Amino acid sequence: MDALISQSVQLSTWVDLEKMARTPSSSLRFTQRCRGQQRLPKRLQPKRAAAWYRPVSLKISCSSENYPASVLESGSLPASFDQAVILKNKADEIEPYLDGRCIFLVGMMGSGKTTVGRILSEVLGYSFFDSDKLIEQGVGGTAVAEIFKLYGESFFRDNETEVLRKLSSMHRLVVSTGGGAVVRPINWRYMNKGISVWLDVPLEALARRITAVGTDSRPLLHNESGDAYTKTFRRLSTLWEERSEAYTKAITTVSLENIAAKLGDEDVCDITPTAIAIEALVQIESFVKK
Ligand SMILES: Nc1ncnc2c1ncn2[C@@H]1O[C@H](COP(=O)(O)OP(=O)(O)O)[C@@H](O)[C@H]1O
Numbered sequence: 001m002d003a004l005i006s007q008s009v010q011l012s013t014w015v016d017l018e019k020m021a022r023t024p025s026s027s028l029r030f031t032q033r034c035r036g037q038q039r040l041p042k043r044l045q046p047k048r049a050a051a052w053y054r055p056v057s058l059k060i061s062c063s064s065e066n067y068p069a070s071v072l073e074s075g076s077l078p079a080s081f082d083q084a085v086i087l088k089n090k091a092d093e094i095e096p097y098l099d100g101r102c103i104f105l106v107g108m109m110g111s112g113k114t115t116v117g118r119i120l121s122e123v124l125g126y127s128f129f130d131s132d133k134l135i136e137q138g139v140g141g142t143a144v145a146e147i148f149k150l151y152g153e154s155f156f157r158d159n160e161t162e163v164l165r166k167l168s169s170m171h172r173l174v175v176s177t178g179g180g181a182v183v184r185p186i187n188w189r190y191m192n193k194g195i196s197v198w199l200d201v202p203l204e205a206l207a208r209r210i211t212a213v214g215t216d217s218r219p220l221l222h223n224e225s226g227d228a229y230t231k232t233f234r235r236l237s238t239l240w241e242e243r244s245e246a247y248t249k250a251i252t253t254v255s256l257e258n259i260a261a262k263l264g265d266e267d268v269c270d271i272t273p274t275a276i277a278i279e280a281l282v283q284i285e286s287f288v289k290k
């Protein structure tokens, strides 16, 4: 049965990746907001949730058109510029150094791979792919949770590897991978043909985000007892113990705790996706300019 389905999941038959990749994603604006954020119970709300929507955390003024080589490295963002402008300038600066290499975002579920990945693809003029979505399309539009239920995790993982293999032979893509893609060594061979970026987000923040949107689409978070936050946090902790080492194989790391420290924020939940995208470019820059 599985063999039969596997055969039907030939990438060429389900997604014309090459064609899709020729069309850079166009739905994104530089300033990404947390749309559709549901209200959490008060005790789960981040201390300054509204700050997610702040356009920028500003420290100093800057009169030059040339932004500091590393706006976040310096720990100070120029006061009069929107994060979106900083992001776009940084993208323009490093894009030639990428030589078309793909960017693979890795990280625990809920770490922002899709959110940040879309922003990066937009500013770099790259195409965006979500590997989970490609797997779903390959199985006739079956949702990830359903694929796990009907065919099991290893079937899902085989398809994930096949998707990554195919994507790794392409250029100018930003790819949001599934949280478990890091576990198979073969996947690293594919992802590190491009530049892998680990979004390192504290478990508490992940659990808050996922609780806000629900766990329906994330099958590995099903089957726990307790309230939504507690069971999500517990399951994430187990997965983290199994995977934390694997994430360190990424070529670059974006640590939200480091960004928070640089910006003077005390809560990682205050960091906007745009600020995270800027830091991702800063980290990528230090790799490509080495
Ligand atoms: N920097 C951020 N601050 C607050 N919420 C965020 C941030 N980045 C992502 N989110 C939210 O967290 C949830 C998971 O993000 P997503 O990009 O889908 O993660 P992943 O693709 O890694 O699973 C989404 O609801 C998204 O809106």
Ligand SMILES: O=C(O)C1=C[C@@H](OP(=O)(O)O)[C@@H](O)[C@H](O)C1
Pocket: 107, 108, 109, 110, 113, 132, 144, 177, 178, 179, 180, 181, 217, 218, 219, 220
């Ligand atoms: O952590 C994991 O093993 C998984 C994460 C999910 O992707 P996201 O990280 O995008 O939620 C999805 O691939 C699947 O549910 C398995």
